[in-house]
Amino acid sequence: MSNLTIPGSQSTPAINGDWETGVLTMSGDSYPENSFDLFNQVIDWVERFLAQTQKPLTLELHLLYLNTSSVRAVMDVFDLLEEAHQAGHEVAVNWHYDRRNERVAELAEEFLEDCSFPFSIIPHD
Amino acid sequence: MKRDADLCQRIERLLAMPEYQGHPLHEALGQLWQAYVDQSARLERVTHISDRYQALAKERENDLDERFRKQLRKLEKLARISDHYQRMMQDLNAALSDASKRDVLTGLPNRRHLLQKLKEESERSARSGRPFSVAMLDIDHFKQINDTLGHAAGDRVLAGVSRILESSLRENDLCGRWGGEEFMLVLPDASPDAAQALVDRVCQRIRSHAWAPDNPRTVSASVGVSTHRPGEHYSETVERADAALLEAKRRGRDCVVISPD
Numbered sequence A: 001m002s003n004l005t006i007p008g009s010q011s012t013p014a015i016n017g018d019w020e021t022g023v024l025t026m027s028g029d030s031y032p033e034n035s036f037d038l039f040n041q042v043i044d045w046v047e048r049f050l051a052q053t054q055k056p057l058t059l060e061l062h063l064l065y066l067n068t069s070s071v072r073a074v075m076d077v078f079d080l081l082e083e084a085h086q087a088g089h090e091v092a093v094n095w096h097y098d099r100r101n102e103r104v105a106e107l108a109e110e111f112l113e114d115c116s117f118p119f120s121i122i123p124h125d
Numbered sequence B: 001m002k003r004d005a006d007l008c009q010r011i012e013r014l015l016a017m018p019e020y021q022g023h024p025l026h027e028a029l030g031q032l033w034q035a036y037v038d039q040s041a042r043l044e045r046v047t048h049i050s051d052r053y054q055a056l057a058k059e060r061e062n063d064l065d066e067r068f069r070k071q072l073r074k075l076e077k078l079a080r081i082s083d084h085y086q087r088m089m090q091d092l093n094a095a096l097s098d099a100s101k102r103d104v105l106t107g108l109p110n111r112r113h114l115l116q117k118l119k120e121e122s123e124r125s126a127r128s129g130r131p132f133s134v135a136m137l138d139i140d141h142f143k144q145i146n147d148t149l150g151h152a153a154g155d156r157v158l159a160g161v162s163r164i165l166e167s168s169l170r171e172n173d174l175c176g177r178w179g180g181e182e183f184m185l186v187l188p189d190a191s192p193d194a195a196q197a198l199v200d201r202v203c204q205r206i207r208s209h210a211w212a213p214d215n216p217r218t219v220s221a222s223v224g225v226s227t228h229r230p231g232e233h234y235s236e237t238v239e240r241a242d243a244a245l246l247e248a249k250r251r252g253r254d255c256v257v258i259s260p261d
Helices: A035-052 A068-086 A102-112 B002-016 B024-100 B111-128 B142-149 B151-168 B192-208 B234-250
Strands: A004-006 A014-018 A023-030 A057-066 A091-098 A119-124 B132-139 B174-179 B182-188 B221-227 B256-258
Touching: A004 A035, A014 A035, A023 A035, A035 A057, A035 A068, A057 A068, A057 A102, A057 B024, A068 A091, A068 A102, A068 B024, A091 A102, A102 A119, A102 B024, B002 B024, B111 B132, B111 B174, B111 B182, B111 B234, B132 B142, B132 B151, B132 B192, B132 B234, B142 B151, B151 B174, B151 B182, B151 B192, B182 B192, B192 B221, B192 B256, B221 B234, B234 B256
Parallel strands: A023 A057, A057 A091, A091 A119, B221 B256
Antiparallel strands: A004 A014, A014 A023, B132 B182, B132 B221, B174 B182
16 A cells, blocks of 8 residues: 655656555656656556555546557556556546647547547546 | 387286297397386477477467567657647747747737847848848827827737737738837848838828727827848847938828938
8 A cells, every 4th residue: 555656857757656545646648768767657556556446546637648659658557557447446537627728638549449448537627 | 109009008918928938039038028118208208398498489389479568559649749749848838939939918020039030131132132121110100199099009019009000011020019019020031112101101101090889099100110121130120210200200100201322
């Protein structure tokens, strides 16, 4: 049982994993120098959470720009969720975007392909 | 196969018959028969093991194939999404670049954009040998408009003059807000005479424009014009236009002064 807290920077998203509530939040832009170091922590946390608890896991994403390796990392996280979902674990993704930037919604749509777990794309003002 | 089975039965029958016991051929055939049975069993086993290896290899191949297809799908998706992000970034950059070259109040090109245009035109002029002209336009008594009618009225005058400038230009001309109530026109391929004609028209339109009812005063502008000299840095051209503008102010405003060649 541990929380994941990675403060954001100009090139990395703020990441917050709450073990108690089962909510993982990522907000901001993502074009880190070393995206494997950054996202390995996220992937580890998600793997541990899914392996060690039966609690539902929800991702709250407020992501804007992602570079290619960040896109890949997010796809890997979604693969983990898909596997867990197939095995009966309750998981969900809420992808939030600013109504003025429809492009982010289109991108979320592309991520959504191949995902059979609940995946919502939610506009805000 | 039928013949093989028949032969096997026949041999077994012959070996079992008591009348051939003790015959030297019976013993030899018996040994040969045993060797044959052993070899057949071994062949059977080898075939079975080989089949299992082949099945395993096939399974592995199918598995690799499936994994390869999956990775390929993932890679295609990755490339698609990544391209999409790059397009978004490019569009944002274009919007940002456009915004960074525009004056917020009037929507006209700003000083940064004007400087870029001046640089381009002086380079072009150096190549083609054709001059360009610069006009510096200042709204007369603008401070009084602001002080007596308020800043909103002042802003409306700036916006109005901007629209007049925009609609007076030729295709390759550029006008922008230099700062405060000062505007600049960059006029490629314009001789001093051509520049004067265009600027006179602009001043006439500003003078006769129907300003808002809350603005009873006549709005006018003073203009200084200079034409780029071969070899001259564009900042000198601007300085000469500025000096001509000062001269126009000194002569009582609402007039155009051309800087001497």
